[in-house]
Amino acid sequence: MAEKRVVFSGWGFPALLLLPQLAITFIFFILPAAQAVRQSFFRADAFGFGERFVGLANYTSLLASADYLQSFVTTLIFSLAVTVLTLVISLAFAAAVDRLIRTSGLYTALMIWPYAIAPAIAGVLWWFMFDPSIGIVAYWLRVGGLSWNHLLDGTDALILVIVASAWRQVSYNFIFFLAGLQSIPRSLHEAAAIDGAGPVKRFFTIVLPLLSPTLFFLIVIDVVYAFFDTFGVIDATTAGGPGQATTTLVYKAYADGFLSQNFGSSAAQSVILTLVVVALTVVQFRFIERRVHY
Amino acid sequence: MAAIELRDVRKVYPGGVEAVKGVSLDIADGEFLVLVGPSGCGKSTLLRMVAGLETISAGMASIGGRVVNTLEPADRDIAMVFQNYALYPHMSVRQNLQYGLKNRKMEKAEIARRVAEAAEILQIAPFLDRKPRQLSGGQRQRVAMGRAIVREPSAFLFDEPLSNLDAKLRVQMRGEIRRLQRTLGTTSLYVTHDQLEAMTLADRLVVLNGGLVEQVGTPMELYERPASVFVASFIGSPSMNLIGIGSGAIEGLTGLGTMPGVPAGRPFTLGVRPEHLDVTEGESTAGEVTLLLTVTNVEVVGAESFVYGRLGGTGPDVAVRVSGYSRLEPGVTLRARARPGALHAFDASTGRRLT
Ligand SMILES: Nc1ncnc2c1ncn2[C@@H]1O[C@H](COP(=O)(O)OP(=O)(O)OP(=O)(O)O)[C@@H](O)[C@H]1O
Ligand SMILES: [Mg+2]
Numbered sequence: 001m002a003e004k005r006v007v008f009s010g011w012g013f014p015a016l017l018l019l020p021q022l023a024i025t026f027i028f029f030i031l032p033a034a035q036a037v038r039q040s041f042f043r044a045d046a047f048g049f050g051e052r053f054v055g056l057a058n059y060t061s062l063l064a065s066a067d068y069l070q071s072f073v074t075t076l077i078f079s080l081a082v083t084v085l086t087l088v089i090s091l092a093f094a095a096a097v098d099r100l101i102r103t104s105g106l107y108t109a110l111m112i113w114p115y116a117i118a119p120a121i122a123g124v125l126w127w128f129m130f131d132p133s134i135g136i137v138a139y140w141l142r143v144g145g146l147s148w149n150h151l152l153d154g155t156d157a158l159i160l161v162i163v164a165s166a167w168r169q170v171s172y173n174f175i176f177f178l179a180g181l182q183s184i185p186r187s188l189h190e191a192a193a194i195d196g197a198g199p200v201k202r203f204f205t206i207v208l209p210l211l212s213p214t215l216f217f218l219i220v221i222d223v224v225y226a227f228f229d230t231f232g233v234i235d236a237t238t239a240g241g242p243g244q245a246t247t248t249l250v251y252k253a254y255a256d257g258f259l260s261q262n263f264g265s266s267a268a269q270s271v272i273l274t275l276v277v278v279a280l281t282v283v284q285f286r287f288i289e290r291r292v293h294y
Numbered sequence: 295m296a297a298i299e300l301r302d303v304r305k306v307y308p309g310g311v312e313a314v315k316g317v318s319l320d321i322a323d324g325e326f327l328v329l330v331g332p333s334g335c336g337k338s339t340l341l342r343m344v345a346g347l348e349t350i351s352a353g354m355a356s357i358g359g360r361v362v363n364t365l366e367p368a369d370r371d372i373a374m375v376f377q378n379y380a381l382y383p384h385m386s387v388r389q390n391l392q393y394g395l396k397n398r399k400m401e402k403a404e405i406a407r408r409v410a411e412a413a414e415i416l417q418i419a420p421f422l423d424r425k426p427r428q429l430s431g432g433q434r435q436r437v438a439m440g441r442a443i444v445r446e447p448s449a450f451l452f453d454e455p456l457s458n459l460d461a462k463l464r465v466q467m468r469g470e471i472r473r474l475q476r477t478l479g480t481t482s483l484y485v486t487h488d489q490l491e492a493m494t495l496a497d498r499l500v501v502l503n504g505g506l507v508e509q510v511g512t513p514m515e516l517y518e519r520p521a522s523v524f525v526a527s528f529i530g531s532p533s534m535n536l537i538g539i540g541s542g543a544i545e546g547l548t549g550l551g552t553m554p555g556v557p558a559g560r561p562f563t564l565g566v567r568p569e570h571l572d573v574t575e576g577e578s579t580a581g582e583v584t585l586l587l588t589v590t591n592v593e594v595v596g597a598e599s600f601v602y603g604r605l606g607g608t609g610p611d612v613a614v615r616v617s618g619y620s621r622l623e624p625g626v627t628l629r630a631r632a633r634p635g636a637l638h639a640f641d642a643s644t645g646r647r648l649t
Contacts, residue, residue, distance in 0.1 A: 193347070
């Protein structure tokens with residue numbers, strides 16, 4: 001393939017072209033991150049007038065806090081559930097749409113819609129449907145003999161935020177799965193059919209292995225999404241409650257920082273959160289990638 | 295081993311395209327039948343209906359005396375070699391070969407025996423543990439063949455299996471496929487648009503045109519007695535010279551008496567192959583058909599040259615085969631004599647053979 005190359009005579013003009021992006025990255029990402037790291041070593045007084053250096057005290061008190069460790073467990077359950085639910089549902093939809101030929105454009109468009117909805121609105125939407133007194137889904141559940149009250153029951157609340165969060169992310173996964181499925185040549189399905197593999201067997205022995213790069217990419221994306229990007233959904237539906245039942249790490253960082261004004265602890269939590277996600281991604285690359293067929 | 299029988303098979307695609315318009319064929323047990331025709335004539339469609347990858351809209355297909363219209367591809371006891379090979383990219387060559395056998399719950403020892411045998415025949419033993427992407431095009435082609443032969447099916451179906459190879463490899467693999475098919479004696483249906491491949495491989499050839507069979511026969515039958523203008527121009531390279539003959543005389547063409555099978559005065563299409571025209575110096579003798587050409591172009595192929603010229607200076611293009619290196623220059627006049635008995639006549643309107 002021919003490569004398109006633009007040749008600049010000096011480095012001044014290219015640097016100028018890069019400047020806006022670099023400035024945005026610096027002002028909105030690097031600077032706040034550096035500030036968070038710095039702040040995590042200080043403790044501010046209650047009125048925000050002064051601060052003093054406390055070393056690792058913010059970190060040690062966090063790790064000793066039962067609330068914080070509980071939030072860790074909640075986050076793990078939440079992230080695992082959101083990731084698995086998202087992957088399974090979006091793959092099922094993508095496989096269904098892949099089998100269609102004529103109507104697939106319509107379905108694809110419909111599937112992508114949820115992605116365009118703001119997280120808070122998505123949260124409110126599900127909150128309404130599951131509202132114990134006026135929600136339609138809560139009503140169905142009651143008719144089906146299940147009591148539902150996410151305002152009082154922590155498990156119900158967790159299920160609600162998991163479903164709402166997964167629902168938003170399904171669109172994104174769907175697009176990638178569909179593209180992945182459609183890039184598998186039809187002749188491979190046909191060869192496997194002649195080789196005596198039924199649809200289910202074909203899915204597990206041919207389709208899934210060939211989708212594994214996509215699957216791996218989406219696992220990383222979904223985990224990061226569940227860790228960070230679900231803040232809006234949680235804030236709009238349960239606001240971390242009841243009790244601490246839906247307080248994930250990112251929500252706790254927000255609550256401790258902005259609601260309780262404990263900036264030092266909040267900053268330390270952000271740093272830990274970032275390290276956790278970096279570690280998770282590295283682990284995923286190390287161990288899952290080995291089983292991926294490129 | 296099995297015979298394949300097609301009875302008035304039709305295919306109408308959703309959307310209304312009628313790709314195959316009623317084809318009946320009998321392929322004998324162990325025969326190598328080649329389907330040939332221009333792009334879009336329905337060759338692949340016909341093959342895929344036999345394979346079970348497309349439904350049969352109307353008519354009947356049977357393999358080994360068993361009607362297969364409603365059978366799944368896996369239950370038809372056929373193996374197929376695809377144009378892009380369709381090897382499973384995430385499996386090693388060995389796993390590719392094993393896949394169809396494992397799906398059929400064959401015993402381990404038997405699978406190992408068949409894979410070893412196929413690897414031996416096709417000389418792919420050194421690559422058994424490689425992935426398809428680590429192989430050259432020719433090696434992939436062999437693996438695709440291997441995947442077909444380990445199954446020991448009652449028929450092989452090929453859809454342009456050599457068209458992704460370079461010219462030299464294509465000739466080599468062509469020979470290997472032919473040898474392999476002879477050794478195994480497996481009934482084969484082979485699709486190609488390359489007439490040379492068709493001629494060299496086939497026991498019998500089927501020329502398809504627009505979803506219909508134009509002619510069926512051995513390669514030499516089709517070469518010597520093409521049933522229509524379409525077959526005449528499709529088989530042979532360069533293709534047969536075709537000259538429209540009306541009631542009047544044709545400039546540059548002399549000695550054409552009445553043709554057998556052609557009523558006097560009726561317009562027809564005269565056909566003569568480039569290799570049946572000889573360059574001559576002297577005057578034509580009576581009863582000899584002679585063409586007077588103004589040379590426009592000369593193609594030197596090595597062992598032979600093809601001289602193209604216009605009949606009578608302004609008429610239709612005519613090609614003449616000359617052995618060796620032709621030094622004719624464009625613009626010169628050439629006299630070519632048709633060998634006796636090498637003339638074909640076709641109906642001017644229907645294109646069917648008259649003689
Ligand atoms: N899935 C399909 N849906 C609708 N029409 C189709 C489909 N597949 C093929 N056709 C049409 O059927 C006709 C025959 O196609 P087919 O693939 O059999 O041609 P072919 O002889 O194999 O050509 P080629 O040498 O180019 O492979 C063509 O006009 C093609 O456009
Ligand atoms: Mg084809």
